Amino acid sequence: MDQVKVVQYGCGKMSIYTIRYVMEKGGTIVGAVDINPEVIGKDIGDIMGIAPLGVTIVSPSEAEAMMQEVKPDVCIIETMSLMKDIEDALMLAAKLGVNAITTCEEAFYPMVSSPELTKKIDALARETGCTITGSGYQDVAWGNLIAVLAGTTHKITEIRGSSSYNVEDYGIALARAHGAGLSLADFDREVAAADNISAEARQALIAEGNFLPSYMWNASAWICDKLGLTIKSQTQKCVPITHDEDIHSDTLGMDIKAGDAIGMSAVVTTETEEGITIVAECIGKVYAKGVVDKNEWTIVGEPTTSVVVSEPKTVELTCASIVNRIPDLLAEEPGFVPTSEMGELTYIVK
Secondary structure: OOOOEEEEEOOOOOHHHHHHHHHHOOOEEEEEEOOOOOOOOOEHHHHHOOOOOOOEEEOHHHHHHHHHHHOOOEEEEOOOOOHHHOHHHHHHHHHHOOEEEEOOHHHHOHHHOOHHHHHHHHHHHHHHOOEEEEOOHHHHHHHHHHHHHHOOOOEEEEEEEEEEEEHHHOOHHHHHHOOOOOOHHHHHHHOHHHHOOOHHHHHHHHHHOOOOOOHHHHHHHHHHHHHOOOEEEEEEEEEEEEOOOOEEEOOOOEEEOOOOEEEEEEEEEEEEOOOOEEEEEEEEEOOOOOOOOEEEEEEEEEOOEEEEEEOOOHHHHHHHHHHHOHHHHHHOOOEEOOHHHOOOOOOOOO
């Protein structure tokens, strides 16, 4: 990655790791963007707690001019979890012909949830000659790990997965997307109700770009693409998670009352034409004392194999995955290319 110039788009909690990882791998941070007025105008060294690095954080309205001036090779986008919420950032990168990689969970395989927006970004990226993709923790933990296990299996009948994470680690947008802080009535109305619809209604929402996929919706589709499976149907259900005592959320800046939602469990069931069913759950919540992350998957078949990753450092793993994917991003053909088409994620020294 020597001489690779990077713009950091989103300067929240995760960027502290990503910026450092880029520099330690030999890349150069040449620009930074954030929407938060409290960090706009600051040097990126300030948000990292180190000496100034000579890179000032600008607002999204100034991003285009900045990127035209510094001419980055890569833009790392670490902001929101839905494609429609990062559309402006992705389209800007595509417009300027800048390769972009994002932690946006939907961007891991957005063809099954925001197909029209993905096509629009893909078309522009092809025109300007850059590559756009989504990566992060799920690239291995919900993707390549399962694909490698599948490679040791003679016959698969079902794939089951469950992954948990602390929404406190990822910022306010993700915490709100998980319904943290909502009463159960508000959760049912604002989150759960979106899935109490027919398959036809869901497809209409997807076509309109108004569907709200849980993370495993896109991860399950990524697995199907990687394994050569054909999706027959997908459904999802979001259930609130509560705690029996009040619990404080630093990210939301509030005490969540006992009995209110501290997050949710989202279960996605994917049926395939090949007869393999994928049942994948992600649990995102504000952690009580003593609760830790866990990632567990089982390939059911001949033979049945399970793998459990205890206490994965999901923030660091996400940021390291983004940085380690940069060589693949730079080597890929133009367009929106999911990492399922880039080969396995590997460690890079530089």
